[in-house]
Amino acid sequence: MATTGTGGGTLRITGAHVHFDSTTALDGVDLAVGDGEMVVLLGPSGCGKTTLLRAAAGLQPLDAGRIELDGRDLTGRRPDQRGIGLMFQDEVLFPHYDVEGNVAFGLRMAKVPLVERRQRVAEVLDLVGLTGFEGRDVATLSGGEAQRVSLARALAPEPRVLLLDEPFGSLDRLLRERLINELRPVLDQVGVTAVHVTHDHHEAFALADRIAVMATGRLMRIGTPEEVWTDPRTAPVARFLGHTNVFDDEVPPVLADAAGRGQAFVLRADRIEVAAADDSRSDTSDGRVVQLPAAVARRRFRGDRYELRLEAEVGGTTTTLDAITPHGPGVGTNVTLSIGPSAVIPLEG
Structure with a gap:
């Protein structure tokens, strides 16, 4: 595979504000992306992540704020x-050009000489695994091939920063997983700095050096995948990342005992132990393990684990909890849940 590209740049967005009539799309966003780093913007539809990407690309003017690349005001x-290069969700290939024509588009606009242009097209097609596709009609490409061509077109002008706006959102799950696995090695080889937009937290965890969780036009949490998962800070971020046992309102006293706090917290589903109803376990070193009777209300097999929905008796009321276990007692089975300090993630407020 060819080695290509000139490396990445440092992208800095400071105090970004964008308003659409009475709607605030970006509300004072600050984001710094290091040389060669991939940051994934994660959030629900309408949270401002695509607006931020378009502003960085120059497609959306800022009402206030500043965008810099390597200290240069853009x-x-x-x-x-x-x-800065941009890759969209829909590949948006030009139907009147073949693959070579599409990949060379930005190079033609930059008036790169023909010989250099063809050499560069060959390099980036090799990089994305499409050597020999130069003459293919884009209408004959599969979805995955079309997205690779789109990526090659974005990389051909050797951008310092590549922005990816949900590039796999329209693909089926199998193809999506395959391209996610292929994307990061390509970008690492080029050394380009990247900002990737998605609403899928699994995709974010698979790709990111750091994840920036957005909501209502603001950055709510930024950190490595491990940092944001184990310390989401707030209940909305925890829920969006996929945590289900989030207690941020009325906390049952028994669970408060297990958490060692009466304030908001998450109980990690993978840290709740599930045993037969007549089993018990000894306390941990600090003696704070709470055992609760429960019944299995739902069981889902995920290949290497079971995801259980449990109805637990908590302080005289029934509370729904989720657990992830290597074994899967059937629906209706009575079990004992053991919840200790390792399951607890404190939240703010």
Whole structure:
């Protein structure tokens, strides 16, 4: 595989504000992305992540704020003057060009000589695993091939930063997983700095050096995948990341005992132990393990684990808890849950 590219740049967005009539799309966003780093913007539809990407690319003016690449102010510059590439969810290939014509589009706009252009097209097609596809009609490409061509087109002008706006959102799950696995090695080989947008937390965890969780036009939490998962800080972030046992309102006293706190917290589903109803376990070193009777209300097999929905008796009321276990007692089975300090993630407020 060819080695290609000039490396990444440092992207810095400071105080970004964007308003659409009475709607605030970006509300003072600050984001710094290091040279060669991949940051994934994660959040629900309408949270501002695509607006932030478009602003960085120069497709959406800022009402206030500043965008810099390697310390150079890009705020008022046209998209073609920024050194930033953009890959969309839909591959948007030009039907009147073959694969080579599509990949070479940005190079033609930059008036790169023909010989250099063809050499560069060959390099990036090799990089994405499409050597020999230069003459293919884009209408004959599979979904995965079309996305690879789109990636090659974005990389061909050697951008310092690559922005990816949900590039796998329209693909089926199997193809999506395959391309997710292929994308990161390609970007690492090029050394390009990347910002990737998705609403899928599994995709974010698979790709990111750091994850930036967005909601209502703001950055709510940023850190490595491990950091944001084990310390989401707030209940909305915890829920969006996929935590289900989130207690941020009325906390049952028994669970408060297990958590060692009466304030908001998460109980990690993979740290709740599930045993037969007549089993018990000894306390941990600090003596704070709570055991609760429960019944299995739902069981899902996920290949290497079972995801259980449990109805637990907590302080005289029934509370729903989720657990992830290597074994899967059947629906209706009575079990004992053991919840200790290792299951607890404190939340703010």
